[in-house]
Amino acid sequence: MYAEERQQYIVDRARRDGRVDVADLAGELAVTGETIRRDLSVLERHGLLRRVHGGAIPVERLGFEPALAARDAVLTAEKDRIAKAALAELPEEGSILLDAGSTTARLAEILPVDRHLTVLTNALPTALALATRTNVTVLFIGGRVRRRTLACVDPWAIEALGQSYVDVAFIATNGLSVQRGLTTPDQAEASVKRAMIAAARRTVLLADHTKLSSDHLSRFGQLSDIDTFITDTGLDEHTAAEIESRGPRVVRV
CATH class of the missing domain: 1.10.10.10 (Winged helix-like DNA-binding domain superfamily/Winged helix DNA-binding domain)
Structure with missing residues (x-):
């Protein structure tokens, strides 16, 4: 090993x-x-x-929250597979929302170059990575920048999301359980994630299996708020079926 x-x-x-x-x-x-x-x-x-x-x-x-660099360094193969599977959820053209997170950032890196998309994001690294792409229009959701995640939060972000409506939102989470839904350690990020779900026609959750049964302080959604959950094969079939019974389609890659 x-x-x-x-x-x-x-x-x-x-x-x-x-x-x-x-x-x-x-x-x-x-x-x-x-x-x-x-x-x-x-x-x-x-x-x-x-x-x-x-x-x-x-x-x-x-009660600690790993920094973005620390989260990006683990389960890299699984996160790459999840991001590639998420490409199937993209609209042919239109608008998407990319949450801040290590797996959603991987999706940003592999967005197809032959498809014209408007991308809303509150993640500084994602906005910078996509800013020079000629086929992508980036709308940056501003606000207070959290140093730990490099995500913009607080009223400016909430207001921008309240005035937006996208085809698909790709959401990240720190914790997920059948009993308590989707959770994250920070209340400000929870509020933004909640607004992201409300601003989308469809919501796709991208999370590896280690997020299962890891509950955090702030809940921002229920499983029924999610249309599709893309994860890795570390999630067993029994738990996948239990999650599907609460609403979302589960894709294991």
Whole structure:
């Protein structure tokens, strides 16, 4: 097992169980305790885990929100597959909305060059990446820029969204569960996401399987608000069926 695969296993295990133990992981993965401790140090530097005596706990458990760079560095293959599958949800022409997030940013990178689209986004990196594209008209949703996510929030963003209506909104989330719906740690971002859903004819959720059963402070939507949920095959079929029973079509790639 490569170091990246081992570290992803550790993150998944920590999110599932609430913590990980060095000795247990060393036995399961057939490596030394020192190797696991180095992995935990790497994951802590990336903002995904917090070291505690004998192991580590996921930052979500402490109420922390990983920075954009940290989130972009994990599950890269899964996020690429999700973004490619999302291309099928694009209109032939018209308008779309791209939420701030590591997977929605990947979709922005691969938007087809032979299709004319108007793209609304509150994500600074996405707006900059698309600004020079001749086939894309970018409408930037301004407001206060959150340093952690580089997303614009607060009244200016809410007002702009209230005056907009797009064909498809591509939404990101920090947490997703059948019981509590869609959640994110920040109340201001939750308000913007809520307004994005209201501003779209169809809403497509792009989220990898690690977002499942990870609940955060602020709820911004129910599963019934989502038309299509695109995720990876780490989501088991039973849970996918349970989510579909609440409304959205689930696509596992």
